[in-house]
Amino acid sequence: MSQTPRIRGGIGADGPYWDALERGVFQLPRCAGCGAWMWPAHYRCGDCGSWDMEWVPLDPIGTLYTWTRMHQAPVLVRERIEDVPYVTLLAEIPAAGGKRVVGALHGSEDGLAIGVPIRGVFLPPSPKTKGYATLGWEIVR
Ligand SMILES: [Zn+2]
Structure with a gap:
């Protein structure tokens, strides 16, 4: 059975989630401005408006x-x-x-x-x- 190629770089704000799973890491994004967890992932915090996200291994x-x-x-x-x-x-x-x-x-x-x-x-x-x-x-x- 052939492997379906993964779409890289085109899946949006959750790209780091999928990349980390390939390395055996589970991580979710948290706003660097106010600390709010973001899942589903977003580019911008809906609470404080910050564009800065940190991906936290869990x-x-x-x-x-x-x-x-x-x-x-x-x-x-x-x-x-x-x-x-x-x-x-x-x-x-x-x-x-x-x-x-x-x-x-x-x-x-x-x-x-x-x-x-x-x-x-x-x-x-x-x-x-x-x-x-x-x-x-x-x-x-
Ligand atoms: Zn925030």
Whole structure:
């Protein structure tokens, strides 16, 4: 199976997020002016107007804010069709002011429930992720 080439430099303010995942680093942006966490990433702080962002490395540890089971592969991600059904989720990151990151469940569904502790697992680029390194989220037992 051929690897889908990743789009570099054209994905906007969240580019450093994806670049860091390739190096095995989970990081989110924080405003250098007022300290507000920004996720989804923005070029400018909506709180103070600063254009200065700092990317802060974090442990990929959080809680399961919510989840849903995918029964069809999204139109733009047909490569995931062999994984259906699978669980997508929002990981709430306490160390980043409670910002929530979208991801997919990695591993067993045992214990799947809102509020359970979860941790990110660094996954290499693949055709299923359009060539991007990603975090899969597993339930902490
Ligand atoms: Zn700010």
